[in-house]
Amino acid sequence: MSEEKIGVYVCHCGHNIAGTVNVEEVSEWAGHLPNVAVAKNYKFMCSSLGQEMVEEDIKQEGLTRVVVAACSPHMHEPTFRGACQRAGLNPYLFEMANIREHASWVHQDDKEAATEKAKAIISGAVRRAEELEPLEPFRAPINETTLVVGGGIAGINAALEIANSGHKVILVEREPSIGGHMAQFDKTFPTLDCAACILTPKMFDVGNNPNIELLTYSEVEQVDGFVGNFTVRIRKRARMIDTGLCTGCGDCWERCPAKVIDFVYESGLGYRTAVYRPFPQAVPKYPVIDTESCIYYKNGRCKACEKFCPTGAIKFDQQDEVVVANVGNIVLATGYDLFDARRIPAYGYGRLANVFTSMEFERMTNASGPTNGKVLLRDGVTQPESVAIIHCVGSRDKNTNIYCSATCCMAALKFAHLVKEKTHAQVYNFYIDMRTAFKDYELFYNRLLEEGTHFIRGRAAEVTDAARQPGEEGKLIVQAEDTLIGKQRRVPVDMVILMVAMEPRADASEVAHRFGIGCSDAGFFTERHPKLDPVATMNEGIFIAGTCQGPKDIPASVAQGEATAARVLSLIGKGEVQVEPVRARIDEDRCSGCRICNNLCPYGAIDFIAEKGVSRVNPAQCKGCGTCVAACPSQVITGQHYTYDSIMAQIEGLLYDQRTPDEHVRVLEMEPA
Amino acid sequence: MTENGTYVYYPGCSLQSTGRAYDTSTKRVAQHLNLTLNEIEDWNCCGATEYFSVNALPAYSLVARNLALAAETGGAPEVVAPCSACYLNLRKTNDYMHKFKKLGAQVNQALAAGGLHYEGGSLRVRHLLDIIVQDVGYDAIGAQVTRPLQGLRVAPYYGCLIVRPDTGYNTEYPTHLDALMTTLGATVVDFPMKTHCCGGHMTQISEEVAYELIRRILKNAADYGADAIVTLCPMCQLNLDAYQGQVNRTFNTDFNIPVMFFTQLMGLAFGLSTDELGFGSEMVPAMPALSRIGRELPEERERPKRRDKQALPMPTPRGSGRSES
Amino acid sequence: MVHTSPKPGLYEQIMAETPGGEALVTCLQCGTCGGSCPSGADMDSTPRRLFAMLMADMDDAVLESNTPWYCVSCYYCTVRCPQAIPITDLMYTLKQSAIAAGKFHKDAHANFSDSFIGYVEQFGRSFEFGLATRFQLTHHPLRTVRKSGLGFDMVRRGRLHTAPDRIRNMPQLTAILNEAKRIAAQPVPAGGVT
Known part of the structure; x- marks a missing residue:
């Protein structure tokens, strides 16, 4: 039996814990556990008074271990480690027992059971605390270069803020130009200022900032390392253009005979050529050749672009390039995809020609779009006399996405205004709830009401071309319940606009895995704390901004982009990082050199030292996942801070009322199946 | 299978x-x-x-x-x-x-x-x-077709319960019966009302409600120029067929669209006789429509109508982008 | 979270008696059901409004409503409902409750259902000819003459039998149905039918 002096502190967390768990009983009970010298309960342990109580007891009572039974360690483990450190106790001798998320919150209907469970959790923590060892965090210098992934409005702002402070940024963008979805818009709500007018100066700044290395048509393939010291592998896809020679004159795309639907920038509503620059203000100005639609790559003939290029910049045999870079921090601003409206067949998208998505309509109203800004039906000629705008397409729907996409109500109001302005058509908005939160948005809603837009409170049930009554022939009929009247209505219109949801990028979970961060149920990247740490992730040094974290509008995306810059700059300012010493360690004297662990390690952190015939963990690359610890046939790999003994002790503690003191927990060796 | x-x-x-x-x-x-x-x-x-x-x-x-x-x-x-x-x-x-x-x-x-x-x-x-299209399959059925239903324009009527709730097929605009009819050589007309309600038991409860539901479907089939409606449910067949006369009297319409079971049309395409397939018991006689089998149809009016240069592209699933040079 | 109310009223009862019915608490009142319903125009309240009334404890008004009786079981509402509420099944439960409370709407075809069930319980098969005549004679005697033309045409084409079929093992079916009715008559246990 160890000779530790353990202090146990049971937190009430206001009513959060004390409302369900009998905290007085629990702390009284904990006082009788072996080696527990002090057991107290207090209303808010995280308050300065609570922390001072711990510090005082360490000094006065000579505590050698501290257990705080409160909330999740995600929240306050750093708080109490700090308190221990201030009182001279190694912070890794502190243990947190979570009796809020694991007991009081989940057993609100059974106070007695919650109290008993809290005891077991504390008993486990106390036993584990006895086995803890003092550890020192690693210190590592911070590489001052930052990687920003995604060149939409969030990524652009993050990159500019960091670069303007004098630090290097590598900005990686998948498409041939930066600009993101915002570059596709015509007007922005609620002020209706022109998207290009406010975006292109920023894009220009990115292109000309000496601190920003811009890699477009590129993707990050691999990420290794840890905060301050990441190594990334970036694939620069071959543009088939020598950017050293290209002047962006446009002779190539003007002569290109291959015309294909542009699914990205024109959202399927317009065409582009095989060699193309997505839009006139593109940054960089250089085109790319889309080899899937280029005639030369199909049959070896054509080469019109090459013939007409005045500088000889077309390079049909250009190869992808791989760039390896060392960066200290990473900002992910990878954006969103649009919901595929075909998934709600009742709205007829893809079948009924004059049903459009919101992005198709954005392109239509854009002066540089396929109709030069005219609002027209699919025939490209006829102006609509009546337009229905359907909200919540793929949002707030358990059959597709349960969340609210946050921006569509305002975008729908913007569209309604633009339709009125350009065509004088009657506009009908079908909505469930009108959501116009944030500054000046409600004013815009008022403006639309004054303009005479029709608002029908009811989710559109279907869009059909099956005429039922006179007046419906040749029209699209939107059928819905007008819930404010309580009656079914059929509204014949010429055009329907579907306000489609924002969805996580199709490859979001793959990307999250590559960067070692998590995704929510909906598939958006998970922030470290939803309120108090919204741009950090559980992987230190990796930050998220904009719609990859969840649906949001331009102001919110910009704010997040800039927030990530502040976080990155504060880390760079510190000059070095402290890394959790939760790492695997191999007892080289006992290592048999079997090398089983070498290939199992997902981070490639284990090297084989040939001359000694043993394996060794590189602590800089190890993430402390424990895979090698479990796999080692000789059991000579230890997970620091999660040793075999500490885990067994914790289990024995948890089972304190299920066994006699002589019974020990042991691992059952399972026969291989 | x-x-x-x-x-x-x-x-x-x-x-x-x-x-x-x-x-x-x-x-x-x-x-x-x-x-x-x-x-x-x-x-x-x-x-x-x-x-x-x-x-x-x-x-x-x-x-x-x-x-x-x-x-x-x-x-x-x-x-x-x-x-x-x-x-x-x-x-x-x-x-x-x-x-x-x-x-x-x-x-x-x-x-x-x-x-x-x-x-x-x-x-x-x-x-x-489901068994016919999934287990037997279009290819095997196509191989049995000896008398293609060429010239017959059918409106494929699914009704409600074969697609709802939750059967794995598109709940609003399924196409498997369409594909079966095409396999048999028939021409399938677009039919937006294909999964709407035939009135169900409403014919016994409220004629006003039922006849209106039946009218909508018959009108849609007529609007799209169908020679026949093909069904897969006896209740749908009964309502659309047996009450067609009542609907005409109620709404002053003159619908005259026979309503057949898909199995009857399969049998015909396989070369079986009308007697073996139960024809003759329908209230709106099927024979005039069946006599059209074999005729040349006038060239189809394209839907959506043929587009000129100004037209915007229709939505196409990404990746199937047609090259238009 | 479980919906709590001072006393279990019709709202709670309807949810408990419908498989998956507890989803009703999440109704957004969006009107997708009312907008989708093919006979929505003939209902005194749309399904959405009926659910609002149910939540407002307007039990009598709900039970007297014609809404569930105009449901054609097309399941459009169920598959389109953004909250995945089994609306069609809730309509069945509402009909049962209206019958049990003896408060159903005058248009209700509870008697038609009763005739239908009567044949099924007597013969094990439905009997369309008898059903149509019996129901029409009781409820719309004037229409019967008009409809009888159709009936005769159907008989002539061999599509209506004038005598019902009967299954062989009627005692077995009767025993099953009687036992089911006995169980159903017991109060709904906590947690409903699920």
Whole structure:
């Protein structure tokens, strides 16, 4: 039996814990556990008074271990480690027992059971605390270069803020130009200022900032390392253009005979050529050749672009390039995809020609779009006399996405205004709830009401071309319940606009895995704390901004982009990082050199030292996942801070009322199946 | 496909009376395709919608007796129902007994009074059309076509219960019956009302409501120039066919669209005779439409109409982007 | 979270008696059901409004409503409902409750259902000819003459039998149905049918 002096502190967390768990009983009970010298309960342990109580007891009572039974360690483990450190106790001798998320919150209907469970959790923590060892965090210098992934409005702002402070940024963008979805818009709500007018100066700044290395048509393939010291592998896809020679004159795309639907920038509503620059203000100005639609790559003939290029910049045999870079921090601003409206067949998208998505309509109203800004039906000629705008397409729907996409109500109001302005058509908005939160948005809603837009409170049930009554022939009929009247209505219109949801990028979970961060149920990247740490992730040094974290509008995306810059700059300012010493360690004297662990390690952190015939963990690359610890046939790999003994002790503690003191927990060796 | 193409067959009450032609043509076509349909011994009514409206537990128990007997029938773990209402009730009872354990236990308590037991979910309940298109398959059917239905313009009418709720097919705009008709050589017209309601039992409750529902479907089929409506449910066939005259009188319309079972058209395309397939019992005679088979159709009006240079591209799934040079 | 109310009223009862019915608490009142319903125009309240009334404890008004009786079981509402509420099944439960309370709407076809069930319980099969005549004679005697033309045409084409079929093992079916009715008559246990 160890000779530790353990202090146990049971937190009430206001009513959060004390409302369900009998905290007085629990702390009284904990006082009788072996080696527990002090057991107290207090209303808010995280308050300065609570922390001072711990510090005082360490000094006065000579505590050698501290257990705080409160909330999740995600929240306050750093708080109490700090308190221990201030009182001279190694912070890794502190243990947190979570009796809020694991007991009081989940057993609100059974106070007695919650109290008993809290005891077991504390008993486990106390036993584990006895086995803890003092550890020192690693210190590592911070590489001052930052990687920003995604060149939409969030990524652009993050990159500019960091670069303007004098630090290097590598900005990686998948498409041939930066600009993101915002570059596709015509007007922005609620002020209706022109998207290009406010975006292109920023894009220009990115292109000309000496601190920003811009890699477009590129993707990050691999990420290794840890905060301050990441190594990334970036694939620069071959543009088939020598950017050293290209002047962006446009002779190539003007002569290109291959015309294909542009699914990205024109959202399927317009065409582009095989060699193309997505839009006139593109940054960089250089085109790319889309080899899937280029005639030369199909049959070896054509080469019109090459013939007409005045500088000889077309390079049909250009190869992808791989760039390896060392960066200290990473900002992910990878954006969103649009919901595929075909998934709600009742709205007829893809079948009924004059049903459009919101992005198709954005392109239509854009002066540089396929109709030069005219609002027209699919025939490209006829102006609509009546337009229905359907909200919540793929949002707030358990059959597709349960969340609210946050921006569509305002975008729908913007569209309604633009339709009125350009065509004088009657506009009908079908909505469930009108959501116009944030500054000046409600004013815009008022403006639309004054303009005479029709608002029908009811989710559109279907869009059909099956005429039922006179007046419906040749029209699209939107059928819905007008819930404010309580009656079914059929509204014949010429055009329907579907306000489609924002969805996580199709490859979001793959990307999250590559960067070692998590995704929510909906598939958006998970922030470290939803309120108090919204741009950090559980992987230190990796930050998220904009719609990859969840649906949001331009102001919110910009704010997040800039927030990530502040976080990155504060880390760079510190000059070095402290890394959790939760790492695997191999007892080289006992290592048999079997090398089983070498290939199992997902981070490639284990090297084989040939001359000694043993394996060794590189602590800089190890993430402390424990895979090698479990796999080692000789059991000579230890997970620091999660040793075999500490885990067994914790289990024995948890089972304190299920066994006699002589019974020990042991691992059952399972026969291989 | 079950082993040897054998299924347990549940015809349901309608196929013994108003939908007799469906039963006749189903059996004839199954024979032609070497499918074996083992009819459940002494099956009873599925309860339609009526029983579920009055007392749910006896209704589930009524259906479950059929499932229990089906499990005893042997030959295959799959039950096939040609009637959409029977299909729904069998499938729903089967699923609910599995998913909602308390309900399953109560139904089995009731079954025990008759010396029966059924394990919810142990059989698979399928609609006849599903078996035809999934198990037999378009290719095998196409290979049997000796007399293509060329020149016949059909409106494929699915009705409600073969696609809703939750059958795996598109709940609003399915296309498997369309594809089957195309395989038989028929011309399929666009038919937006293809999964709307035929009125169901409303013909007995409120003529005003029912006739309007029937009118909408007939109007849509007529608007799109269909020679015939093809169905897969005896209730749909009955409502659209038998009440067509009443609808015409009520709304001053002159619809004259025969309503046929898909099995009848399959049989015709396979070269079987109209007598073998139960033709002649329909109220709106099918013969005038069938006489069109073999004619040359005028060139199809394209929908959406042919676009000129100014037209914007229609939505296309990404990746299937057509090159337009 | 479980919906709590001072006393279990019709709202709670309807949810408990419908498999999956507890989803009703999440109704957004969006009107997708009312907008989708093919007979929505003939209902005195749309399904959405009926659910609002149910939540407002307007039990009598709900039970007297014609809404569930105009449900054609097309399941459009169920598959389109953004909250995945089994609306069609809730309509069945509402009909049962209206019958049990003896408060159903005058248009209700509870008697038609009763006739139908009567045949099923007597013969094990439905009997369309008898059903149509019996129901029409009781409720719309003037229409019967008009409809009888159709009936005769159907008989002539062999599509209506003038005598019902009967299954062989009627005692077995009767025993099953009687037992089911006995169980159903017991009060709904906590947690409902699921």
